[in-house]
Amino acid sequence: MLVESIAGKVMKSAGAATVSQVWRIVVTFATHMALRRMIPPEEMGVWAWAEPLFLLLAQVRDLGVPGHVVRDRDKPFGNFLALQAGWGGALSTLVFVGAPLLALAYHDTDDAAPAVIRALCLFLFVQGLGAVPMVFFESELQVQRTIPAELARNTVFAGLSLLLAWQGHGVWSLIVAHIAAAAVYTLVLWWSARHVIRLRWIAGGTRRLVWVSLPLMWMALLEQAVLKLDTFVLGLRFPSAVVGIAGLAVFAVFFFPRLLADPLGRALYPAFVRYDAQPGKAFEAYRVATVFLAALAVPTAFFLFVNAELVALVLGGREWIGAADYLRILSLVPLVRPLSMFGLELLLTRHMDRLLIVYTLLNLVSLGGLGLFLTQTRLGANGMAVAGYFPLGILVLAWGIHRLSAPGFWRLLGELLQLDLVAALLFVPIFVFVPGDQVVGRAALSCLAGLLAVGYAWRRFGDSWRTFVQGDLTADSR
Numbered sequence: 504m505l506v507e508s509i510a511g512k513v514m515k516s517a518g519a520a521t522v523s524q525v526w527r528i529v530v531t532f533a534t535h536m537a538l539r540r541m542i543p544p545e546e547m548g549v550w551a552w553a554e555p556l557f558l559l560l561a562q563v564r565d566l567g568v569p570g571h572v573v574r575d576r577d578k579p580f581g582n583f584l585a586l587q588a589g590w591g592g593a594l595s596t597l598v599f600v601g602a603p604l605l606a607l608a609y610h611d612t613d614d615a616a617p618a619v620i621r622a623l624c625l626f627l628f629v630q631g632l633g634a635v636p637m638v639f640f641e642s643e644l645q646v647q648r649t650i651p652a653e654l655a656r657n658t659v660f661a662g663l664s665l666l667l668a669w670q671g672h673g674v675w676s677l678i679v680a681h682i683a684a685a686a687v688y689t690l691v692l693w694w695s696a697r698h699v700i701r702l703r704w705i706a707g708g709t710r711r712l713v714w715v716s717l718p719l720m721w722m723a724l725l726e727q728a729v730l731k732l733d734t735f736v737l738g739l740r741f742p743s744a745v746v747g748i749a750g751l752a753v754f755a756v757f758f759f760p761r762l763l764a765d766p767l768g769r770a771l772y773p774a775f776v777r778y779d780a781q782p783g784k785a786f787e788a789y790r791v792a793t794v795f796l797a798a799l800a801v802p803t804a805f806f807l808f809v810n811a812e813l814v815a816l817v818l819g820g821r822e823w824i825g826a827a828d829y830l831r832i833l834s835l836v837p838l839v840r841p842l843s844m845f846g847l848e849l850l851l852t853r854h855m856d857r858l859l860i861v862y863t864l865l866n867l868v869s870l871g872g873l874g875l876f877l878t879q880t881r882l883g884a885n886g887m888a889v890a891g892y893f894p895l896g897i898l899v900l901a902w903g904i905h906r907l908s909a910p911g912f913w914r915l916l917g918e919l920l921q922l923d924l925v926a927a928l929l930f931v932p933i934f935v936f937v938p939g940d941q942v943v944g945r946a947a948l949s950c951l952a953g954l955l956a957v958g959y960a961w962r963r964f965g966d967s968w969r970t971f972v973q974g975d976l977t978a979d980s981r
């Protein structure tokens with residue numbers, strides 16, 4: 504396949520994934536704004552804890568197979584489907600039975616947590632069945648075929664959750680809507696794939712598929728645990744209201760980076776696989792995508808830092824204003840982790856699975872250990888936000904990326920530091936010299952600063968972005 508066609512497919516697939524992701528995030532964002540005005544923090548806390556728990560369980564269900572199937576030349580989707588039906592059903596049953604034990608990891612242990620866990624077991628199973636056609640479309644760089652399913656899922660979630668919350672069903676509004684939306688998503692995906700997916704079955708290949716994929720499962724499991732560590736540590740030590748408040752802050756800080764990182768990552772991973780014979784071009788794609796995302800994520804992080812009170816008020820209302828302190832501390836955490844935006848996808852395609860496991864394990868130990876310690880100090884719950892700035896595993900990830908291309912690594916690092924410095928010079932004076940009670944003035948100046956930061960990035964890096972879109976990458980990072 505020509506390099507030009509790969510780059511073109513990447514942009515088409517990433518564009519479709521971005522449209523889907525924008526729709527999902529906008530709908531979810533607006534829906535959660537409304538729901539937080541109908542459901543108090545103490546009820547939202549159990550949802551903020553249960554949702555990431557099932558993201559972890561989803562990794563155990565998948566066994567790392569989705570990531571491996573994309574890079575497997577045989578593409579055994581029949582074996583993949585059998586695993587999701589068989590092992591997915593068995594795991595869902597085990598979680599249902601063990602729900603009271605899992606609920607012991609939640610501070611406010613009562614009847615709500617086990618009941619929520621048992622209900623979400625249905626979501627765990629149904630979503631697993633939908634993973635098969637989703638991975639198929641991603642591996643073929645045809646993410647645009649998943650858009651109808653995404654639209655249907657989020658429409659069902661928004662409409663049903665708001666209706667049930669309005670009728671006074673509290674946190675169960677989210678849970679019922681989540682399950683129903685997953686069912687609709689799976690059905691629409693399979694309908695879209697009915698004529699194109701080939702459920703290839705390799706006799707005796709399932710055991711090998713699982714064995715080869717397991718390192719990816721451990722890596723993904725640890726990575727998800729790191730991303731959701733705030734919720735788990737706080738859920739272990741603090742009441743539901745604190746977990747709910749922190750959940751709003753985590754949502755605000757990571758919502759925009761994930762808005763673009765997820766769809767770009769879905770398109771880049773199979774593209775990195777197809778660039779296998781041209782490592783210089785793969786690294787250049789990684790560099791361009793990382794700088795592009797950082798150009799938007801960095802000013803967003805500074806905006807949240809300067810306007811934490813306003814953001815908490817807009818997202819949740821006056822009952823949630825207490826999230827501002829946690830939000831301000833956490834807001835700049837994405838700035839210390841830019842290499843991880845697409846670094847995992849890049850190293851996975853180079854089969855550096857063990858290095859990635861060490862990376863995520865180090866992050867889990869350093870962030871979790873420091874978080875548990877700091878939350879016992881005068882910082883209280885805010886100590887977990889402070890701990891977010893010390894992911895020791897990032898040093899291992901940086902070393903792995905450096906091994907692929909030392910010149911490209913140092914070039915990328917310099918470009919990221921430029922973006923950070925420009926944003927700091929624009930936003931810090933606003934925070935220092937504009938009083939906090941001048942909310943409108945701070946927000947307006949922050950918007951102007953954000954536009955200037957993005958304008959600088961476009962002037963500085965626009966040519967390389969245009970080159971990538973046109974599919975004419977050069978291997979100058981090699």
